Amino acid sequence: AKVAGCREIVVCTPCGKDGSVNPGLLHAAKVAGATEVYRVGGAHAIAAMAHGTKTIEPVQKIFGPGNAYVVAAKRLLVGHVSIDLLPGPSEVLVLADEIANPAFAAADILAQAEHGSGHERCWLVSSSARVLKAVGREIEKQLPERSRADYIRKVLKHNGWLIQVKSRAEGIALANRLAPEHCEVMIKDPRSAAKEIVTAGALFLGNTSPTVTGDYVAGPSHTLPTGGAGASFPGLTVDMFQRRTSVVEYTPAALRKSIEAIEQFAGVEGLDAHGRSASIRLD
Known part of the structure; x- marks a missing residue:
């Protein structure tokens, strides 16, 4: 928004029980150019920004990720205000073959599951039964070491899948069908496969490109489509903060x-x- 030249940038975020907001978040908002910060989150924050309240003026665009309720609220407001996309609970699909490191794949699945809403989705797709079993063992090994293990277990119980496909091509086809938010490509010649995966929010190629790099430091947008929306929506980009008006003048x-x-x-x-x-x- 700052790069696009927006004059007013409103941030809404939940606060702690004592009314405080994480200082790291406040600093990030300042660096990003926020002009207003309100201590409100969830679907009610979306409603407040769209319709306005006594303290929050209505906005023109509402962008950013949230839980399932935030996504539902944004979906209802399409047309009333500009909505970027529908980025909801986090997702990761790991496409793996014999070159994949099972420990790395397991760690990445646990990382996405630890958000803890229970609606996150994690897939491991491989044509190798050995790889699937090895990653499953690594998940069991690493899970007790994680501080949010209870949250992770809930996610994996309801939305964690180890899927065996017949071939590399079938794995790529499944990835395109699911249109995951994050797609890790841990297979031979990942760049070639990347050209065939056309619906993922973001692609992470090879064994040393974990999803967390995109979360924190890699540079591409961290606001990505989920729930299959990647088939229709790209990730958040600067131009979405702009609006265009056609100007016509005939002699x-x-x-x-x-x-x-x-x-x-x-x-x-x-x-x-x-x-x-x-x-x-x-x-």
Whole structure:
């Protein structure tokens, strides 16, 4: 928003029980150019920004990720305000073959599951039963070491899948069908596979490109489509914070040159007033 030149940048965030906001978050908001920060989160924050309250003025665009309720609220407001996309609970799909490091794949799955809403989704897709079993063992090994193990278990119980496919091509096809937020490509020649995966929010190639690099330091947008929306929406980009207005100015000579085409279109549509609104200027 700052790079796009927005004059007013509003941030809404939940606060702690004592009313405080994480100082790291406040600093990040300041660096990003926020002009206002409100201690409110969830679907009610979306409603407040869209419709306005006594303390929060209505905005024109509402961007950013949230839980399932935030996504539902944003979906209801499409058309009332500008909505970036529908980034909801986090997702990761790891596409792996024999070159994948099982410990790395397991660690990345645990990382996405630790958000803890229970709605996160984690897939491991491989044509190798050995890889699937090895990653499963690594998950069991690493899970007790994680501080948010209880949250992770809940996610993996309901939305964690180890999927065996027949071939690399079938794995890529499944990735495109699921359109995951994050897609890690731990297979031979990952760059070639990346050209075939066309619906993921972001691709992470090879064994040393964990999803967390995109979360914190890599540079591409961290606000990405989830729930299959990647088939229709890209990640958040600077141009989404801008709006465009067309400006049309014809000279008499230019209008005269175009009048035949205008009248032809008007005739086809049966809208003679349309045609006359141009020809009257040439009488």
